[in-house]
Amino acid sequence: MYLRPPLLQTSLLSIGLAVLTGTADAAPRSTPVPPDPFVQLTLRRLDDASLELRYELPAGCTRAAFAQQDPASQAFRRTWVPLDDCGPTDGVHLGPLEATGETCRQRRFRVPTTTARAAAFPPAFPMQGATYVHTGDYALTGHCSRMRHHVEAERIGVSGRFVLGHASPEPAGDGQVSALLLDRASPVREQPLPAFLDPRLPPGEAARILQLAQATRTALTRALPGARYQPVVLAATVARRDGEAGEPGVNGDAHDVLRLTLVNWPAQPDRESERLLARLVSHEISHRFQRRDLTAADPQGRLIHEGGAEFLRWRVSLAQGWITAEEAAQEVTGALQRCRASSGGRPWAALSLAERDARRRPYDCGFAVYAMALAAAPGPQDAWARIDDYYLELGAGRAPDFATALSCGLRATCTPAGARALQHLRALLEGPQTMDEAWQQWLAALPWITPQPPSAADREERLALWLATLMRKDCGGAVSLTPGPGRVTLDGLPGCQVLREDLTVTTVDGLALADARLPAHLDARCREAQGSPAVELGSPQGRSVVLPCADTEGLARPTYRVDLPALLRALERTPAAARTASSMKKAARSSDRAALHRD
Template identity: 30%
Template sequence: MKKVDLSGWRRVVARAIPAAPVALLALAGAGPASAGELLIEQGVAADGTLLVRYTPPDGVRELPLFNRSSAMATVWGEMVAPVDRCATVALKPRPTITLAEGCASVAFRVTPRVLSRSATYEPAFPVGPTAVMGYTGYYAAAVPGHALRWRWTPGEGAHAVVAGRISSQSVDRVIGVDEVALALKDEGGTAAGWSALAANEYVFVGKADVTAMPGGVLIHDGALDAPRLGAVRSTLEGVTQRLARAYGVVPAGPWAVVAAASPAVPNFHGDVTAGRMMSLRFNDATPKDVEGALRQTRLFVSHELTHWWDTGIYRTDQDRPWIHEGHADWMAGLLMRESGQLDAERWRERLDIALNNCQIVRGDKPSATLPTGFGRGDDPYACGQVLMLLAQSARPRAGSPVDAAASLLRDSTAPIDAEAVARWADGGPAGAMHTLLLDPRQGFRGALLRDWSDLIDATPLKPGEPLPAYAQGRLVSALMRPLMAADCDDAISFWTQADHFRIDSQPACRVLRGNPNVRRVAGVSPFDDPVGAWQALRAACAAGRPIELTTDGEPMSLACPAPVPDMPIHEILRVRPQALARLGLGP
């Protein structure tokens, strides 16, 4: 992928665009801010854009935005534009709105789009032509010593959905001075700071199809095909009831689920936020494999629903996402297995994929030394599911797959962190899971193969032998990544095709220029024999030879990277069939 340096970027947004007078008057007409409050209003224009107005307390001209993430450069630099000349927005050193003299408020138009290609909160995405789902964290601001009032104005014939509650009238939420002070002191460093400003929630505003369901509403854009929409609806109802029975408790308050389809979503992505708001985003193409698409939809929705328990009722450690993401993936599989929608072979394959994806990213790095949060050299979904498998293997289970009595969440009142997982799995203060998760000297792969050999089988990789598709794809892509990074000063951009790498040449590239198609590495096709290609690369480097690349044009020679890269895995891991039978999850 391309790397873009934003360290010195400071952009001032001052471009005026045609206003939407009726919609903006609707926002302004919902009632003024109370004295001493910062008012943030949101509504949707007739053309489907999100309108945001800021009215600060008297005398306040600058509004630093709360969110300091790198995504703000894209949101406020590309998606947001002022509707008049009352505002400038500086993106560096932190995103800040400045009001012009004589302006009591400033208004912006946000062009909704699916921004992220991964499961992260969307700033504003369209739900059909006249509705938007947006994440408050991209628009939150706070003024020291002043309360904050959020206001969502749906407009005629439309709805605002806030914290799961649907309304045809304007919805206000007031954040007191003490909560504002807490958030400013925290500076977004913890979940508590975001929660204090209500900067951690999805909100829906506009007109879209609304279906009432027991306990909540399903909102959709009309673009999602009927089979997948039906799978969403039936899974929402069935899994919510099943988890309520399993855990003996139901999350408080109503819920709202918003489903939308877009060509910008590669497959499907979803997330949940405080207030029991859920976003489900699908690719808009009609599935060719309908049965497979419905199975994936049910797994997907089951995963997201489980978060209403593991991050809603129970307090999983948000700095260790493998706990709640792993639990959600594990429970989704159990729910599908119990309902007969996932047979034993597919269940085992799902676990095998997780095992190998996890060992690719973690290798033999100690779990105790991994950085916290997402995107830090870990796969919280795969590794979390593996760790749930390891933990459950030591716990007694009832006959049904969804056995809440065997869950670390059941009746838990304390925060669930890595130590709590280890204590639950080991049944006390010491054991194999304590070593795996908490010992800074213990490598992940080594502990896995030593302490869970009765659960996991390891098969050495050999050149010329077939590999599972999931492992082959990862090994092939991993081969080109260090070669391009070394040649292009860490700029990496290529596509892995069925029989070649399509290189997106970067300005820094010394050899990989002209967007070549690379078919062989060191004389071996990695697409036919990835293990053989890795071995040929290392043999060339060991002999002091350059790495020869066969392309559709002239051959190319690359210097060996330093250090010489190695295969990310040397063994394929598989769950032993008898282990699943012992867990009551086999055939």
């Protein structure tokens, strides 16, 4: 017989008596569930022209200001039509959270779709039978910044696949969601990658887009096994821009939905249009091998991201035959020329972040940096391996140095040539020299690139950039112009002091734009020490205006010729002495990649 210890017997007896007599303590109460701190954001497709937007706001969200406050985002939000009694948004704040005694914690709007240019990703872009959405313009800040996202449509493209009815996708690395909201009857494909191809695309272009995307993905998967491809849903459409010339153009972006838009696209594309399409598709697919969220905080983040995608696109395009060797060489020299001309005689480090990221600058300067740094320093790793290891390190949670990764590689001692390339690259991105001076010193040390006098096309391009600088000074920073053969049309803008009406410029100080003497004349004229030098812009109609001079640095600068075979050999070569070390490290690198893919 088992006897309990006396203390235990007493305790059990006391509990039993308490239960029988009803004197026991009350059962413990359940812990109250704290209120949900998240804002619930829902986007529902209504038709090609509109969405329904819903916010469900928690009690802690007392001041609902929008996170993106650029003019384009504010203007877009002012188009929202309230579907409740809580009033419109002013584009800056969501609106009053209380109105006439009613708590406005659930806001509803009808959102018109738009093809207008956005500051970043378009928030509600219409296609035929589909709508591309990105949540950046809907995001709130402060106590309202934590959001859950929900999308509703008959069919949805999200997270690399198609689903029916509704989805609550996890945000990408930037905290935002992109999705494609479709009608059930809209044509979609699952292979070779999930895609919606707008029925309005010209015949043959839909198949061409898929071929370009798949070829780029296959090539980069082989070349960059450590830079993991991030699956997407591809959405391709067409658009016409009001007020633009009929010349074809492209734009796109590569969030979790990869959006491709062919603007003013011809029914029978010519060679240049096809090259433009290949450039767009391959560039955007290249982004899916990068990790923008992991480089966004880097001061060179956009140069790394956009310049890197341009370099990857360039290598794939040349290998696939989408560009000729001559075109490939011209792309390198063109990027160099535009990068040097865009700095305005200042060091890269002196440019603000907004200036570094403006227009084509991160694309051109980044592409030139990748090509020159990777080719300047042969070492244990070729160009592909250095890029691959950079993204492998990022994906593993480390913070590799971008300049070192390109010039030296991350898995070997830097060679003397690599150390010299690293010194030039740091001088370019971090030093006190102007961009032009830093590039000039670096290019003088590279054997596959040689200076030559500017061609007529080079002079025209530089004069257009110079005229853009004149207009920017006159118009408070705004620029709108269209270059053409022997002329540049400056669009009159209301914020300008002088250029309030359109002006087609064909002469400057009486010299034709095509006159080879013009760059030297302007350089001498605008460097005059006395007074405030000015120039006269003339048109074929005899109308002229006088504007203050702008910096002429670069107008007479030499261009460069690239020896493409030598450049490509430099990108591929690995010195014989380093090949053994490279092969010994190959197994370790493969092991690291395997571990990363298992994470």
